[in-house]
Amino acid sequence: MIQTILIKHDRVLSHLCLLLALGVPELLPAQNITTESNDLVRTELCGPKTATVDEASPSDEIEASESEKACEQLQQELVEQSRADASMQVAEDNQSAYTLKTLLLGRNHFFFGRAEGDYALYRGDIPSSESGGDLRRLRVGVAGLATFLDQVSYKLELDLTDGTNNFSDLYVQWDLPKRGALRVGNQRVSQSLSAMTSSLSHLFMEEPLPVSAFSLSRRLAVSYDHDWRRFGLHGIFFTRDPNNDAGKYGWALRMFTKPIRGPRQIGHVGFSMVSEKMDREARYRVRPESHVTNIRLVDTGLFEDVQYQHVLGLEMAGGLGSNSVKLELFRARWERDQGRHNTFNGAYLEAGHFLTGQDFNYKKGKFVRPQLEPGTRAWEIGLRASWVDLNDRDVRGGEQLNVGAALNYYPRPNLRFMLNLLRFRTDSVAGDDRGWILQTRVQFSR
Numbered sequence: 001m002i003q004t005i006l007i008k009h010d011r012v013l014s015h016l017c018l019l020l021a022l023g024v025p026e027l028l029p030a031q032n033i034t035t036e037s038n039d040l041v042r043t044e045l046c047g048p049k050t051a052t053v054d055e056a057s058p059s060d061e062i063e064a065s066e067s068e069k070a071c072e073q074l075q076q077e078l079v080e081q082s083r084a085d086a087s088m089q090v091a092e093d094n095q096s097a098y099t100l101k102t103l104l105l106g107r108n109h110f111f112f113g114r115a116e117g118d119y120a121l122y123r124g125d126i127p128s129s130e131s132g133g134d135l136r137r138l139r140v141g142v143a144g145l146a147t148f149l150d151q152v153s154y155k156l157e158l159d160l161t162d163g164t165n166n167f168s169d170l171y172v173q174w175d176l177p178k179r180g181a182l183r184v185g186n187q188r189v190s191q192s193l194s195a196m197t198s199s200l201s202h203l204f205m206e207e208p209l210p211v212s213a214f215s216l217s218r219r220l221a222v223s224y225d226h227d228w229r230r231f232g233l234h235g236i237f238f239t240r241d242p243n244n245d246a247g248k249y250g251w252a253l254r255m256f257t258k259p260i261r262g263p264r265q266i267g268h269v270g271f272s273m274v275s276e277k278m279d280r281e282a283r284y285r286v287r288p289e290s291h292v293t294n295i296r297l298v299d300t301g302l303f304e305d306v307q308y309q310h311v312l313g314l315e316m317a318g319g320l321g322s323n324s325v326k327l328e329l330f331r332a333r334w335e336r337d338q339g340r341h342n343t344f345n346g347a348y349l350e351a352g353h354f355l356t357g358q359d360f361n362y363k364k365g366k367f368v369r370p371q372l373e374p375g376t377r378a379w380e381i382g383l384r385a386s387w388v389d390l391n392d393r394d395v396r397g398g399e400q401l402n403v404g405a406a407l408n409y410y411p412r413p414n415l416r417f418m419l420n421l422l423r424f425r426t427d428s429v430a431g432d433d434r435g436w437i438l439q440t441r442v443q444f445s446r
Contacts, residue, residue, distance in 0.1 A: 087112045087414070087445060090143045090155060091198045093188065094364050097153040097175045100145055109144025112157075114200065114445040120292040124424070124435020130293035136441065137161055137199065139168055151175045166243040168218065180226030186242055187223060189216045190234040190252040192272050192313040192328055193366065194348075201368040203352045204406045205420050205441050206289045208386035210330040210346020213286040213298075214311045216252075216274060217241050227364045230258045234365075250276030256315065256365045266362045270315035275308065282306035282334060284344060284390050288424045289402055290437050297426040297433060300344075300390050300397035305337040317367065319360035324367055325351045334395075342395045348386035352406075355379040372413045382406035398428025404437075416443045 086103040089095040090112060104110060116136040122128050141157030153175070157168040171185025188196060194207050195215040206212065221238035233255045240247045252274040260267025285299035310333045317326040330346040352360075356378045358370040370378055384404050390397025404422035411417075422437040 086110055086143075088200070088368065090141075091200050091445065092363065092366060092368050093155075093169075093196075093198075094366075094368075095143065095153060095155075096173070096181060097145055097151050100143070100153055101150075104145070107144075108147060109142055111140070111142050112446060113140040114138075114443070116199070116441055116443045118205065118290075118292055118439060118441045120290050120437060120439035122290075122293065122435065122437055125433050127288065127293045127295050127297075127435065127437075130295060132292055134292040135161060136205075136291055141169070146172075149174075151177070180224055183223045183225065184221075186218050186220050187236075188218055189221070189238055189274060190223065190236045190254040190272065191215050191274060191311075192254075192330070193256075193268075193270060193315045193317060193326060194328060196234075196254070197366045197368070200416075200443065200445055201366070203350060203380070203382040203408070204289065204384055204404065205418050205439060206287070206291060208328070208346075208348035208350070208384065209286050209289060209388040209400055209402055210348060210386065211328070212289075213284050213346060213388050213390070214330055214332045214344075216276070217243075217246070219247060230261060232256050232258075232365045246280055248277045248279040250274065254365075260318070264319075264321050264359055266317075266319045266360070268315065268317040268362070268365070270313075270317075270365065272311075272313040272315070274311040276310075277308055278306050282309060284332065284397060286388060286400070288400070288437060289386070289404065289420075289422055290439050292439065297424065298388060298390050298398035298400045298428050300395050303334070303336070303395070305340075306334045307337065308335040309333065310335075319362055319367065321359055322354040322357055323352070324360040325349075326367070340393075342392040344388075344390050344392060344395075344397070346386070346388035348384060350382065350384040350386075352380060352382040355381060369413075369416075370410070372410060377412070378408075378410040380406075380408040380410070382408070396429050398426055400424060400426045400428075414445045417441070418443065 086100060089099055089103070115138050117133065118136045119133040121131045138160045139157055140160065141155065143155040144153065146152035146154065151174060152172060154172045155169050159166045159168040167186050169187060171183050171187045173181050173183045175181045192211060192215070194211045219238035219241050221236045223234065223236035225234045226232065235253045237251050239249050252272070254270065254272040256268060256270030258266060258268055281302040281304050283300055283302050285296040287293060288297050312331045314329040318324070327349050328347065332344045334342045354370065358372070358378050361368045361370050372378055382405065385402070387401045389399045391399060402422055402424045404420055407419045409417045418441040420439050424435055424437065426433045
């Protein structure tokens with residue numbers, strides 16, 4: 001329908017170029033932003049009226065009416081697209097004051113949220129009685145621009161899933177022109193490629209086994225983030241988790257480079273390290289890549305003598321057209337009393353493909369969900385193998401291997417239906433087990 005409008009109204013076509021430029025931050029410098037309100041956007045897109053109704057002929061009135069309707073529809077599409085783009089930027093923590101100013105079209109803030117519902121069927125000796133449904137996530141929040149400084153933005157997100165109203169993200173970000181961004185508040189710890197990616201963009205319903213086992217939750221922290229053309233880094237100093245008072249203090253660093261970068265292709269190599277001073281009982285355990293069950297098939301148990309934990313990660317990923325592939329390797333280490341230590345390992349390999357031809361979408365060191373044109377839909381398939389080993393010396397947490405397939409359907413940009421089929425195999429003190437998991441998710445964001 002947009003094509004018909006553009007053919008009939010060549011004036012709209014000329015202003016569509018401006019619209020595309022406003023939607024892509026790299027095309028315009030910050031000082032050239034002229035969009036201060038929806039009224040101004042209307043003027044820029046549709047132009048001022050040149051004649052009153054009394055001065056116009058009947059044919060002019062009809063043409064003006066059609067042009068007005070086309071203009072209104074284009075404005076509505078612009079507003080909806082900007083809201084969707086802003087929501088995705090915030091969900092992935094990729095937003096800056098400049099991108100928000102560009103996308104919000106004159107507003108200072110916007111509200112967002114997400115809801116995810118799961119249902120799973122289990123077949124295996126251990127989790128066979130766990131089949132059922134679960135509200136995986138229910139989050140609401142607000143993000144926007146500070147009124148006193150142009151380069152400051154904020155995000156506040158509440159996790160309402162279990163009814164405790166925990167803070168998910170609560171931070172203020174100061175963007176330094178051409179020097180990155182400084183962030184203060186409750187936020188993600190700088191970790192692996194998968195751990196830094198929002199659930200809205202994961203190929204599978206849940207993170208791979210080693211990512212779930214070794215990743216930290218959000219913490220109160222000060223962080224610095226910068227993404228150059230071929231290199232990026234994210235460093236953070238963190239303290240406790242305000243939701244459960246877990247942790248003491250630590251630091252983390254993630255660095256990545258893009259040795260291959262071109263039209264419809266990307267090569268990604270990264271490294272991450274997390275180091276934490278412990279003041280709580282240490283434990284690694286993981287669900288079988290399904291959250292409906294609370295059973296952990298591998299579990300180290302609790303250890304009170306762990307002084308420090310360190311987690312190293314190596315990332316290798318790439319995208320070409322409609323295809324993407326990710327490989328991550330992990331090594332976690334406990335430093336315990338009396339010079340003892342334990343080492344644990346994990347890895348996963350994941351590949352995705354869009355059956356409907358959409359290209360992979362890569363931003364700031366992460367693969368994110370596709371950009372859908374208005375009126376289009378997307379089908380995506382994926383394969384994954386993941387492995388974690390929690391056995392070392394006196395710690396016998398077990399070993400697990402999962403292989404799985406995924407099918408995702410995007411009827412529109414903010415709605416996704418997911419289907420996973422997983423085969424798991426475990427070897428642990430609790431008992432060896434083999435089984436299947438069939439699970440589905442409805443995911444909605446706004």
